[in-house]
Amino acid sequence: NISWVNWNLSDKQESSSALKPGASKTGGWPLSGLSASGAFVRENILGTKDSTKDIPETPTQDQSTQKNIISVQYRARDGTVNGNQIRPQLHIKNNGNTMVDLKNITVRYWYNAKNKPQNFD
16 A cells, blocks of 8 residues: 555654664564554555564566566666655556456565665664
8 A cells, every 4th residue: 555654764763664763774674673653654554464474575476467467667766866756656567368357466565785884874
């Protein structure tokens, strides 16, 4: 649900912060590193409200979705050198000859930054 967002992704002592004070600035936050706001948004986006497990770093793909005629094309909307925002654009493409009802499609976007420092002010 696109409406579940945090106002800011910081570790400041603010109710809108997604992270607890002192959380890693390089990502990969465990549940214990999320503030109440961050945990709330995570649970609602992932649909894991009753889950206490961390989501694996690399998502797995269902076998049933691998055989479908749908593909997703990605484009980075902000490609500027000094850009500091993630602005993914996802295009759902039907590669088949039959119509596909969009209500039956779920698209998830993961962000991983490995071996790169990240700073959140």
